[in-house]
Amino acid sequence: MLILKHAKWMILELLRAPAYVVSTIAFPALFYVIFAIPESKDMASSNLLLASFSCFSVFGVIFLQFGVGIAQERSKSWYTYLRTLPISPFKLTIARFISAMFFSLLAAMGIIILALCFTHAQLSFSEWIIFILLLHIAGLAFCFMGLALGYWTSEKTSLPIGNLIYLPLSFAGGLWKPPSILPEMLQEISKYLPTRYYGEVLWAFVAKQNIAQKDVMALTIYAIIFALIAYWGFKRDQSFRLS
Amino acid sequence: MNAATILKFTDVTKRYSKTVAVNNLSLEIKQGEKVALLGSNGAGKTSFLSMAAGLRKPSSGSIQILGSSVYNPQTKPLVTYLPQVLDFPSNITVNEIIDLVSTHYQTDYNFLNDLLEQLELKKLLKRKTSALSGGEKRKLGLVCTLLGRPQFAMLDEPTANIDVEGCVKIEEILKNYFNQNKTSLLFSSHQMQEVENLADKIVILKAGEIITQGPTSQIKKEFGLKKVSCYSTQNIKTTFAVSQTNNDNQYEFLCHNSDSLLKDIINKYDDVSDIDIKEPSLDEILIKLWSDK
Numbered sequence: 001m002l003i004l005k006h007a008k009w010m011i012l013e014l015l016r017a018p019a020y021v022v023s024t025i026a027f028p029a030l031f032y033v034i035f036a037i038p039e040s041k042d043m044a045s046s047n048l049l050l051a052s053f054s055c056f057s058v059f060g061v062i063f064l065q066f067g068v069g070i071a072q073e074r075s076k077s078w079y080t081y082l083r084t085l086p087i088s089p090f091k092l093t094i095a096r097f098i099s100a101m102f103f104s105l106l107a108a109m110g111i112i113i114l115a116l117c118f119t120h121a122q123l124s125f126s127e128w129i130i131f132i133l134l135l136h137i138a139g140l141a142f143c144f145m146g147l148a149l150g151y152w153t154s155e156k157t158s159l160p161i162g163n164l165i166y167l168p169l170s171f172a173g174g175l176w177k178p179p180s181i182l183p184e185m186l187q188e189i190s191k192y193l194p195t196r197y198y199g200e201v202l203w204a205f206v207a208k209q210n211i212a213q214k215d216v217m218a219l220t221i222y223a224i225i226f227a228l229i230a231y232w233g234f235k236r237d238q239s240f241r242l243s
Numbered sequence: 244m245n246a247a248t249i250l251k252f253t254d255v256t257k258r259y260s261k262t263v264a265v266n267n268l269s270l271e272i273k274q275g276e277k278v279a280l281l282g283s284n285g286a287g288k289t290s291f292l293s294m295a296a297g298l299r300k301p302s303s304g305s306i307q308i309l310g311s312s313v314y315n316p317q318t319k320p321l322v323t324y325l326p327q328v329l330d331f332p333s334n335i336t337v338n339e340i341i342d343l344v345s346t347h348y349q350t351d352y353n354f355l356n357d358l359l360e361q362l363e364l365k366k367l368l369k370r371k372t373s374a375l376s377g378g379e380k381r382k383l384g385l386v387c388t389l390l391g392r393p394q395f396a397m398l399d400e401p402t403a404n405i406d407v408e409g410c411v412k413i414e415e416i417l418k419n420y421f422n423q424n425k426t427s428l429l430f431s432s433h434q435m436q437e438v439e440n441l442a443d444k445i446v447i448l449k450a451g452e453i454i455t456q457g458p459t460s461q462i463k464k465e466f467g468l469k470k471v472s473c474y475s476t477q478n479i480k481t482t483f484a485v486s487q488t489n490n491d492n493q494y495e496f497l498c499h500n501s502d503s504l505l506k507d508i509i510n511k512y513d514d515v516s517d518i519d520i521k522e523p524s525l526d527e528i529l530i531k532l533w534s535d536k
Contacts, residue, residue, distance in 0.1 A: 005346050006343070016371075081326060083297075084297070
């Protein structure tokens with residue numbers, strides 16, 4: 001109940017900021033229109049590009065915006081006040097996580113609607129549902145990555161540092177252009193990036209292939225590593241605050 | 244029967260790098276006490292309050308609230324804290340803030356309604372917090388602090404940014420609430436009128452140390468100085484004054500013995516008039532104490 005109440009006002013606060021809502025949906029959608037729609041020549045390519053740019057949009061919200069939001073919030077007096085209320089920091093983080101998931105869904109829906117209107121993308125109803133669920137479950141690793149960004153950076157440094165991670169990881173992970181057409185050296189690096197594993201999971205799903213266990217395992221390991229870094233950052237933040 | 248101890252600071256020191264904000268401070272607040280924490284800027288009031296609220300850890304010493312550690316989550320529903328600055332999320336309405344905060348407590352909605360009525364916030368319920376004035380935000384902060392009917396509230400400058408009329412109303416609300424419920428209050432303030440109206444005990448800090456504490460009347464008595472004011476066009480000098488001011492020929496002297504001082508100036512100067520002898524105000528006592536010790 002408490003968690004949902006906090007999630008509700010976090011969502012409401014952002015929903016009432018048109019600039020935030022428009023940019024959340026418009027930024028990945030714009031990339032999709034520029035890079036993906038012209039290349040979506042048949043159902044297979046449309047589905048693959050839909051998966052890539054959906055991953056890109058979810059990654060953007062749950063890593064960059066979620067992380068920057070936490071870093072900015074930490075410097076505000078309201079956050080200090082929340083710490084005096086009878087609610088644990090863990091529950092507040094869950095509420096923030098729900099809010100991030102809500103907006104990542106919104107961003108992904110923008111891509112899906114564009115794909116349905118302007119490309120040959122096609123999935124059955126149940127596949128759409130699984131696609132959206134998979135997009136968010138596999139994206140959990142980036143949620144922890146966002147938490148780590150939020151706790152390890154400050155209000156001023158979070159956005160530039162976040163962008164320095166977000167844009168190169170998206171590109172090198174093959175979320176804008178297929179990994180096969182990346183420069184050779186980048187292709188080698190790409191194989192080890194979390195965004196690449198994320199893409200591989202979703203690409204396999206829309207191509208109606210089996211999702212490779214190694215991709216799931218790698219994403220899980222990344223999720224654990226990011227969660228540990230985030231927890232370390234959280235503890236560090238708490239001790240700074242208490243010191 | 245002795246009243247229960249609500250807050251206990253034992254030999255608490257708080258250091259920020261080389262700066263000592265609170266130095267080896269011990270203090271007890273009993274149930275039902277309303278204590279004002281006074282001190283000039285940087286005296287350690289906010290550090291003291293934020294440690295009591297569990298937001299900062301002392302460098303050494305121990306802090307207990309309601310008989311247990313200040314970090315015990317079980318005490319949180321019973322203790323509230325209003326920080327000196329509280330900026331609410333900007334796109335949220337007053338009503339939504341109250342709804343969110345009240346979910347954390349067993350809120351008595353009749354009491355909450357009265358509070359909103361008295362603080363004239365009812366008409367602002369649908370307004371976004373970004374559209375509130377500084378005073379209205381402060382009042383909303385007070386509602387958030389009191390709506391859970393705390394056993395112990397800590398308020399860091401509760402009436403900052405509030406107009407005179409609003410201050411009087413808030414003093415009345417706080418006085419009624421803490422008297423009726425026999426609950427405890429610890430607050431910092433620079434408004435001495437508010438302190439005199441609200442507090443039954445004063446703790447005066449300087450450079451992180453308590454320089455004096457006790458009931459207002461006792462502090463005034465212990466201070467032992469009288470304030471003598473008079474009018475004269477001459478340049479009055481007297482050795483009986485501890486300090487003196489002259490504003491457009493209106494003199495004010497602080498002295499230990501008002502009779503001796505008056506005899507001295509009346510003998511030496513022939514146009515002394517409008518003589519008045521009073522107890523010094525709390526402001527004057529504080530200024531003197533801070534400059535002395």
